[in-house]
Amino acid sequence: MIREVDQYYEDQEEPNKSCLLALRSIILGQDRDVTETRKWGMPCFCYRKKMFCYLWTDKKTDQPYMLFVEGKYLDHPALEIGKRTRMKIFRINPNKDLPIQTIEWLLRNALDLYRKGKIKTK
Numbered sequence: 195m196i197r198e199v200d201q202y203y204e205d206q207e208e209p210n211k212s213c214l215l216a217l218r219s220i221i222l223g224q225d226r227d228v229t230e231t232r233k234w235g236m237p238c239f240c241y242r243k244k245m246f247c248y249l250w251t252d253k254k255t256d257q258p259y260m261l262f263v264e265g266k267y268l269d270h271p272a273l274e275i276g277k278r279t280r281m282k283i284f285r286i287n288p289n290k291d292l293p294i295q296t297i298e299w300l301l302r303n304a305l306d307l308y309r310k311g312k313i314k315t316k
Contacts, residue, residue, distance in 0.1 A: 199232040206251075213258050213288035214249055217297070221247060224301045225309075241308045242315040247301070252285070260284045260297070262304050264313055270303075272296060 203215055218237065222228055227242050239247040248261040262268055265275065265282025272293075273282040284300055286292065307313045 199230055199237055202232060202235075202237055209288040210251060210256070210258055213286060213292070214251075216292060217249055217258065217260065217286065220292075220294070220297055221249075221301060224298075225305055228305070241305055244308060244313065244315045246304055246308060246313075258286045258288055260286065260300070262300065264304065264307050267307055267312065268300065268303055270296070270300060273300070 203211060203218070206214055214237075218230070221239050222230060225241065229240050229243070231238050231240065233245070233248075237249045238245055239249075245263050247263065249258060250261060251258050261281055261283045262273070263281055265273060265278070266280050268282060270284075273284055275282050284297070308315050
């Protein structure tokens with residue numbers, strides 16, 4: 195039986211499916227304390243059981259994005275806050291090569307909020 199979180203990826207169409215699977219692999223590879231679950235219908239990544247990042251697709255553009263739960267603490271020109279007060283998103287074009295350096299910088303800095311205690315995990 196396929197896990198609910200795996201079903202999310204299986205239900206995606208290309209090129210989003212490959213893009214989201216690559217992002218999943220990059221996120222899970224950042225730290226051994228990063229785990230994946232599914233919340234509100236989307237893949238959710240936690241650091242020591244504390245939510246820090248989601249993967250989703252924009253309803254209007256159908257393009258994937260990464261949502262950073264504590265995005266207000268991240269300062270990068272490619273992040274969008276929109277009408278949110280806490281979270282920020284990073285849009286991904288699934289038809290282009292992933293901007294690996296930017297993604298890893300964002301993930302490293304997001305995780306450091308938890309690792310260094312700015313965001314409490316317990």
